[in-house]
Structures are given as C-alpha cells and as structure tokens.
Amino acid sequence: MEFTVGVGKSDFEAIRSKGSYYVDKTELIYELVAKADNEVTLFTRPRRFGKTLTMSMLKSFFDIRKDSRAIFEGLDIMRHEDFCKEWMNQRPVIFLSLKDAEADTFEVAYDKLKNLISDLCKDLPELKDSPKANSDDALIFKHLMAKTAIEEEVQNSLKTLMRMLHTVYGKKVILLIDEYDVPLARANEKNTAENCFYERMLGVIRGMMSAALKDNEFLELAVVTGCLRIAKESIFTGTNNFASYSVMDERFSRYFGFSEEEVGKMLDAAGLQDAADVIREWYDGYIFGTSHVYCPWDVMSYLSDLSGSRETLPKNYWGNTSHNGVLLSFVDRTDFDVSDKFETLMNGGTITQTISDGLTYDTLGTSEDNLWSVLLMTGYVTKADPAERGNTISLKIPNRELAAIFQGAVVQHFQKTLDTSTVDGLLKALWEGDGDAASKFVSDLLWNTISYNDYHEDYYHAFLAGIFVGRGYAVLSNDERGLGRPDILLKDKKNRRALIIEAKRSAKEADMEADCKTALAQIAEKRYADGLDGYTQIRCYGVAFYRKQAMVRLG
Secondary structure, three states, rough: OOOOOOOOOOOOHHHHHHOOOOOOHHHHHHHHHHHHOOOOOEEEEOOOOHHEEEEHHHHHHEOOOOOOHHHHOOOHHHHOOOHHHHHOEEEOOOEEEEEOOOOOOHHHHHHHHHHHHHHHHOOOHHHHHOOOOHHHHHHHHHHHHHHOOOHHHHOOHHHHHHHHHHHHHHHHOOEEOOOHHHHHHHHHHHOOOOOOHHHHHHHHHHHHHHHHHOOOOOOEEEEEEOOOEEEEHHHHOOOEEEEEOOOOOOOOOOOOOHHHHHHHHHHHOOOOOHHHHHHOOOOOOEEEEEEEEOOOOHHHHHHHHHOOOOOOOOOOHHHHOOOOEEEHHHHHHOOOOHHHHHHHOOOOOOEEEOOOOOOOOHHHHOOHHHHHHHHHOOOOOOOOOOOOOEEEEEEOOOOOOHHHHHHHHHHHHHHHHOOHHHHHHHHHHHHOOOHHHHHHHHHHHOOOOOOOOOOOOOHHHHHHHHHHHOOOOOEEEEOEEEOOOEEEEEEEOOOOOEEEEEEEEOHHHHHHHHHHHHHHHHHHHHOOOOOOOOOOOEEEEEEEEOOOOEEEOOO
C-alpha cells in the first residue's frame, strides 16, 4: 500500500477511511474509561500535538449514532472485546470545539460562540421537534439554533442539549470540549480596563462549564482539552471527580505526540529511514511526564514534503502555525531581565525555574515564573530531566525548530530596541569606508542583543538585516545577484550608492581576518555587484563574527 499522510487532518474517520497513516492511540479510550474512571478529564498540551484528532477519535468510538467497528478494525482498542461491546457506539455524544470562538472584541467572539452552538444543534437533528423533549427545552433549542438565545440560555446550552439527548436515548451523555481556553487566551490578549473583555468571556465560559460539568445528572463523562490548565477555582469550581493531566504528568503522556518507536515504524512504512537523524534533531526533544515525544504535526508535515522530494530540507512547521507573541512579550519585559537565561537556553544549556500548571490568563504575566510556566505548557521549552519531580525543574529548548523560533523572537526584539545613534554611526562608517569604526559599532550592537555561541551564519545574517531595516534604504537579504546570493544588499537609490555585505562565522577569534578576506573573495568571484548599473558608489564588505565580536573589512 502506498504511504500517505494526512497533514493538518484532525478527522479520525476521514484518516482511517482514506487509508492515511495513523499512529494508533486508541488504547487511550480503555485507560480513560476502564482504569482512570474520572467524571471530568482535562488534557492540556501544546497546539499541534494531536488533541483534536484524539477528540475526534473519542467521538467516533462512543457516538450512538454511528457504527464504527470497521473504522477501528485492527486498532489496539479492539483487543478489549467486552469493553467495546459495552461502550462502542453506546452513548450519545456532544463534541464542541471552541478553537474558532476568538476575536478582538467580546461582541464578535460571543457571536462566534453562538454560531458554534447553532452548528452543534444542527448536528443533532434528532432533537429538533423531538416529541420527547419538554416544551421549555424545545423552545430554547430553537433559540440556540437560530442564534437568538439570551446569555443565560447560552451558558446553559450544553446542559440543555445533554438533557434532551438523555430524553431521546435514555442514556447519559459523553461531553467532549476541545480547545476550551482559546476564547480566554484572545480575550486576555485584547483585554482593557474599559472593555473588561476577559472578565466577560470568562463569565460565559465558566457558566457553560459549570452548568455542564457540575452535578449534572445527564453526564456520563467529559473530556476537555486546551493549552493551559486554568486554575480550578477560576473556571471548574465545584466540579466533582475532576482530574487534570498536563505535560508535567506521567499518566496519559504517551498518547499525545509520537514516541521514538512510533516514528521509526512510520519511517519504515514510508521507506525514509535515512531521515531519522534529521527528524530527531529538528522535531524531537519534548518531555511529557517521563516520556520522550516528537511533535506529530512537524513529523507528518516533513514526511509529506519528503514524499514529494527526497531533497527537501527540514523547516519550521510549528512556528508557522502557532502564535509566538508570548516569546516576544517575554523578552520585551522591562521589569525583569531574561537575556542571560535566553542565552543559556540558546547555547543548549538548561535553566532552573519554579513551575505552576494551574494558572489564570489574567495573571500569566504577573511574574517571571508564570511566564516560564506558560512557555513550558505551550511547548516552547521542555523538561531537561525526565526523572525530575516537583515544581522546581530544569528547562531546555527541545530541538532545532524551537531554537529557530527563539532566534526569530530575539531578532525581532533587537530590531525594536536598536540604539539609533549607534546605527547611524555604523551607516556613516560603512558609507565612508571606515572598516575599523564599523567593526566597533557592529560589536557594540551585538553585545546588546541576546545571542548564543553555537549559532549558524543565518543568525548573523538576520542580525545584520535587522540593523538596516526601516532606515530608508532598500534592504535585500540573500537576493539573487550575479552567480549567487549576497547576504546583504543595501541600496540607497536617492544617492546612487550601494553596500554589499557577505558575512562569515569564524571558528575562533584568530580566524576573523582570514574569514573577512574569504567573504570579499566570494563577492568578487560570484560577481555580486552585477546589475547595479548606474550606482556611482558600490562598497563591498566582508564581515566575520566570532561570538559577540565583529570584524568589518572593506574590499
């Protein structure tokens, strides 16, 4: 059978019915119901670690309106025959995802939430005009479907639908709520004292959760997923038999993300065993509980690209799909300085922090420890030692992909906080051909940014480009010219002058002079000045970097 992967697909039935490769996580169902026996279970994991696919799998297994035996045939859960007879397709199910209930204002976000509830009602046609439903519930159902429900009806919507399903089927309901904290994350981001966005949205979500989960006689069990565990006192107050499992917990840790063994089997199936080392370097490194896991989104994305071309290089898939503002806000803080810790992490080292996995969005930024907790829970950093216990643990950057995301955040911070007078002095020196003065200015700028020792030349390229952006010049980085791509081409069209800069990373300080000459030779050999007809002044520079030192030489 041809190896196919469903990148971005979170519909369990679609993946199975189309024959796409599926990493079997179905044993979770048995452990969740037969062993854990929690009434309400909250799983918190970073985005792109399979939460929605897991919820889709749970819906397919439990939903009384389906016949899922063929879809699950051959998977681990089918070994539990008696369990499957009791639970497979034997319960009414409600599945609500809140990942699209976010907006920049409460009014728009609340409208989106009502749209989601309306769509949920449409997916339950047996409740429309059901003769078994009482008249009050039937009227509220119509309001919910028509998006005319008042806020009290919205907050009680899940319990209302559960009561109606119980009436129709005579069985308790399984409730699945995916990405429960997405509306709160955006509300907190856009909150002001005037709009009270966060408090208003928290009130709605807390009301829905409380009605559906607290002392609800129609609830069989509930599974909730999100990125952060919002403190129980804030949103899950009074919920009975409540259990939460974060990246810090061992139980259920193997069901989110791919293990080394699972990735190996996938590579064997794809005939891509030679990609194992690259995939490990770029997409492995996360610790959930004591389990080592890969990011499934990244692995699947890269395997899909490799299936098209064996020459495809690894790239940053995770960062392109996740909001990285938390890193920027962290490094921009002025009430504490994390530059030394960032440098330690970016050097491949570890830091020690006290972590909390029970937070509230409105207090995330109130302490440095809270912000490190957010970075851990959202996957930017991970535990360095799987065996560590307690809340004070060592942290590290998990892999090359996340190191690149840290690097990008540092470069953006650098661009925002540049010393204008130093940049002006650097530009003056470059236009005047003063390499010694330029060396000092670049070294001064480099000293005042967060950097790391084991970096690649692309870090320095981004650093140089960031210096010149927004200075009134056309700045091209790795632009096609002559027989290759110069690292930086800066054009001052008004004054008909240009700078060509080629940068090298030196292995040691004594190599910097020679590396500058190599860079200048490359500019000449590759004819980077070709195509600059009409420019009356073209200055070419070789720049060598060693850690936080720079040497600039004019060609």
